[in-house]
Amino acid sequence: MFEAAEIDHKVSKEKFKEAEMELHHRVLTLQQRLRQSPKSLIIIVSGVEGAGKGEVLDRLNRWFDTRDVETHAFFDETDEEIQRPRYWRFWRCLPARGKVGIMFGSWYTKPIVDLALKRSDLADMDQELNRINTLEQMLSNDGTIILKFWFHLSKEEQKRRLESEAEIKKLKKSPLLKDFSKSYDAFLTVSERAIRVTDTGHAPWHIIGAIDMKYRDLAMGSILVNTLEDALEDSEESAKNTTSTTEESDDDIVASILNGEASHATVLDTVDLSQQLDDKEFDEQLQALQERLHGLAWDMFKLRRNMVMVFEGWDGAGKGSAIRRVTAAIDARLYRVIPIAAPTDEELAHHYLWRFWRQIPRGGHITIYDRSWYGRVLVERVEGFASKQQWLRSYKEINDFEEHLTNHGTVVCKFWVHIDQEEQLRRFKARETDPRKQHKITDEDWRNREKWHKYELAVNDMVTHTSTANTPWTLVAGNDKKFARVQILETICERLQAVVDAGKDREPSKSD
């Protein structure tokens, strides 16, 4: 979930200045439109300690005309507040139509802090998160635009920062700081869950890396501008009774000003594509891993535990051949491969998750999806087959779906097989000249290539929204096919080994 936010984006001073001025101007214009609309805006500023939330507040207060902006910090509870139902303090701070409320800390603070410091349990938090979802849904129905920012730092970066002279001076007065930074891991685990459960279509989370202050503020600003633009357009159009025809643009102004300088970097850029294996290493490792997997699959069968594998990746990345190396290791009675092509009539007539639900394996069995439900947030998003509202909503739908699986005890392995553009080009050309492979390359493959960057952004968002502790994404270094196959087999074996070692025959319990 936080993978993409740990990339160190660098922005030059000049570019920053230019982009910042442009954002400032746009925010003011949009605020003027907000004033005349029946909508209100809530901005929730949250994240790890040391990420500069205070600086973000300053920036926001510089951009907005502050006459219609109120900033609320939810720190300690007043006497007045303690004596009333807990949400009273939030209700009294909700912005009126046309206005902006910036929340430093929010309804998220207490459930996260309480669980991380073990003052409550998971069931308490889940109940609280459901209340939050209900509240946000209700406000959103009423015309409130809800922007939720999570500013992230890696553990090392946080440590470095909190120990720097300047920071110590600034922060040493905060009474909670010691607790927070000591239990970074606990906080992050709890926050991940809180974000996942409340990452809804009407109030999605935006996770922003805070290593570089300039990048952080520009990323925040461009999300602010894009969200406001979409929301106000919808509202102005519905006032005019016309149907929306505008295509929501993924291109943001900051990206165009930076001209790809910093903002182009995605999680995919963190994959080291130079990794490779020679033939001998490959043969040895492949054989060992396949034997191991063969045994593990039978162990899983005995435990009645089932497994789901998802393969996504670029055209030509070698998903098919990687899957064959996996299936070659497993007894044919134990697995099925489901290639996901265009949906059938029957599938089209149902919810998009229906075709995947129907293929869920029985206990002890394995289903391998060659492309999957992630098509919703990849091809359907990029090609515009799903509206922005639909694909934004589907992150939570997918996370809920996968939670049904993992609650039942299903092991979920998700692979994105990554290659770079040059490697793809090489493979496409090879396919065209190889008569045995010509059927594998179509005009569409070439067309998709032109949308490379849009797909990169979609993959980046997909990993951010759906890579969780129980269902992590594995980004596979696919330029060398041999390396990729071994990486995939290793990952699968490790996940299964952990289950088999835990050894408990987890019967589907009542609550799954």
Add this chain to the structure above:
Amino acid sequence: MFEAAEIDHKVSKEKFKEAEMELHHRVLTLQQRLRQSPKSLIIIVSGVEGAGKGEVLDRLNRWFDTRDVETHAFFDETDEEIQRPRYWRFWRCLPARGKVGIMFGSWYTKPIVDLALKRSDLADMDQELNRINTLEQMLSNDGTIILKFWFHLSKEEQKRRLESEAEIKKLKKSPLLKDFSKSYDAFLTVSERAIRVTDTGHAPWHIIGAIDMKYRDLAMGSILVNTLEDALEDSEESAKNTTSTTEESDDDIVASILNGEASHATVLDTVDLSQQLDDKEFDEQLQALQERLHGLAWDMFKLRRNMVMVFEGWDGAGKGSAIRRVTAAIDARLYRVIPIAAPTDEELAHHYLWRFWRQIPRGGHITIYDRSWYGRVLVERVEGFASKQQWLRSYKEINDFEEHLTNHGTVVCKFWVHIDQEEQLRRFKARETDPRKQHKITDEDWRNREKWHKYELAVNDMVTHTSTANTPWTLVAGNDKKFARVQILETICERLQAVVDAGKDREPSKSD
């Protein structure tokens, strides 16, 4: 919640036949439109044992062209189903676009049965209900129309029925029956919660009294027809890109065929308006109750428990004077009366619940709302100030709001002061001739009188959707003002006495 469903509606054979034919015809026509739409229909048939759910299924199967209808019973789980995540069995049964799925038992069955038979706890059920809300929201977003019926019988009626010869013959084979009927109360309590938490705008519950078989089927049929008509109209209009201008009608065809014969009866008809007190009784009781309330209010103050009272009722029912009898008993430092008139500019600029949240009392204090958030489902519904979608949604919003209050330990008392039309007329006329009261009567009062039956239906629905174990509605017999005042004071004293007796100083806990 089940108050309205315990009214014994009688329908004559002739009227039934006429209405049944009409419904059959309408259902077929609507099914034809459904086939050509991108929507699907799920009908959930649930309720207490003995309510004739099997007969309802037969009826539905007679009305629909069964080629596009599938009926699913979720009784025991198959081997195939046990080995997969629990929802797999539901996903495989979801109807395709254009089709109808009737569910006899559903995703509601297991959570309700498990908790009622103490196989799970409340937290388990709540988690499951949240999953259900997520599922229904997702299906509804995808174009599925979800109709949820709960067929109700009172405990006595159920007992009578299950012991009748004919029924014993029919039912004796059901292995679960004994469990169910023995624990009627447990089932009802659990079901009430399940219904309340999942009574959403996109998938509202319909609670139908099943004493009279003919009334039961007609009520079900008319809800089916109305819901389908609204949903298909929306979908056809959005296909044509026009804005909906149709006013959803509350009048149903069955009511018009029955011509008020049976369907007019609402919960208000269960109030015995002939009850009265003579002056002596009144004076004695009033004094005793007021003294008692005075003490109880101070006891509550010592316990730091707060209280909210809601007064709704017909124009001229005597809310104001009843409130004065209450406040006269309480120390002025402990209460506030909030008269709810037209919202202020500031209030209009917020969510409709905001103006009520802001008046929530501190610990130990009392807020009395003279009219309340229920305006949303009363005047705003009847006058069309809120769209059907909005007021349907608000039942859950209101229940959630009141749960925030009760979770905090707030006592919530809700009164509908009832009078009949003749009594209102008498009082209006008296007001017109009494110079001291002329200011109390306006043209609007006369206009509202014409909508009497619409208000009756709105009150009936309000009580059905929002009268719960912790926040029950009290229907006050208001034709005799003296009786009404005593009834109100008695109710308040009893509620407070229970809290004071429980005596525990319930400090606002972390989870409130």
